Amino acid sequence: METTTKKRRIGIIGGTFNPIHLGHLMIAEVAYEEFELEQVIFVPTHISPHKFHDVISAYHRYAMTAAAVEDNPHFTISDVEIKRDGYSYTIDTIRYFQEQMGPDVEFYFIAGTDTIELLPSWHYIDELLQLCHFIGAMRPDAKEMVDSVLEFFGEKAIGRIHLLQVPEMKLSATYLRERLRAGKTVRYMLPKCVVDYITNNNIYTDVDSTSVLHTEHTN
Known part of the structure; x- marks a missing residue:
């Protein structure tokens, strides 16, 4: 009888982290537990296509994020986007980690409500939904917006965009x-x-x- 090997689950949380705060860390921790992730990789952006106003240097943002995750054994950090020239697109980051970790890994991109709202405009979003899962941390007032995003993607969102209830933290x-x-x-x-x-x-x-x-x- 052929047995199916359970894939490893790796979380990825990207952002400018300008600065990283307890809300980011709390969402990553709850997602780690709820989705049985092996680890969560924090990926500070170099140049975000969505956020470019009042963003300090990538050097400082990386250093602050590294300090913030250092004491958590299942958190780590990657400079893959900082080393990349130009804008930071998630599709390139997911492809990079797939190449590094192999086919037996499922990736879960962890995002806040504001990011989920922007998904329809993301670069290569249809391919991204095939390559990785999305975990959307829900604000209490965001149900209508999230429902509209799920409706936009239709069947593509089934089993790929997951909602995560987290303690409310208006940071x-x-x-x-x-x-x-x-x-x-x-x-x-x-x-x-x-x-x-x-x-x-x-x-x-x-x-x-x-x-x-x-x-x-x-x-």
């Missing part, structure tokens, strides 16, 4: 950058190692760097 990188520039606390919003990196490198703010440091370490 955005834009909101955090605004707080950092205003010298306001980001405690419990960013990992401490990321705050330390931002402070030490004077990123996102022109105010005295000690103001951000102070708000992070006040008991």
Whole structure:
């Protein structure tokens, strides 16, 4: 009797991570557990085709992401998109990991609600839906939007776009950058190692760097 080998499941979470925050990490952790992933690979973009305003250098974004995932044994990071010239397209990244890991791996691209909304405009999206699964982290107010995306793809979405219920965390990188520039606390919003990196490198703010440091370490 022929036995079927269960494929390994690898999660990929891409983004500008400008900066990486606890919302990104929480979504990746819940997806890891719910979909029985072997690991989750964080892939900071070089130049995103969707986000190009107010984006700091890839060097800093990679360094912050690496620091944020270092203490989690099933999280890792890849610089594949940063090393690639031009825009970062997910289709190229998935093809790269397929080539590296072989045919016995299923890839699950982890995305937030805003990313799922943009899927119809993605580069080579029909091929992507064949090459990998999508895990969409759901906001409570996003059901109507997600339903419209699923309707757009029709049968192509069946078994390929999965919805993930996560604890509500209304964090955005834009909101955090605004707080950092205003010298306001980001405690419990960013990992401490990321705050330390931002402070030490004077990123996102022109105010005295000690103001951000102070708000992070006040008991």
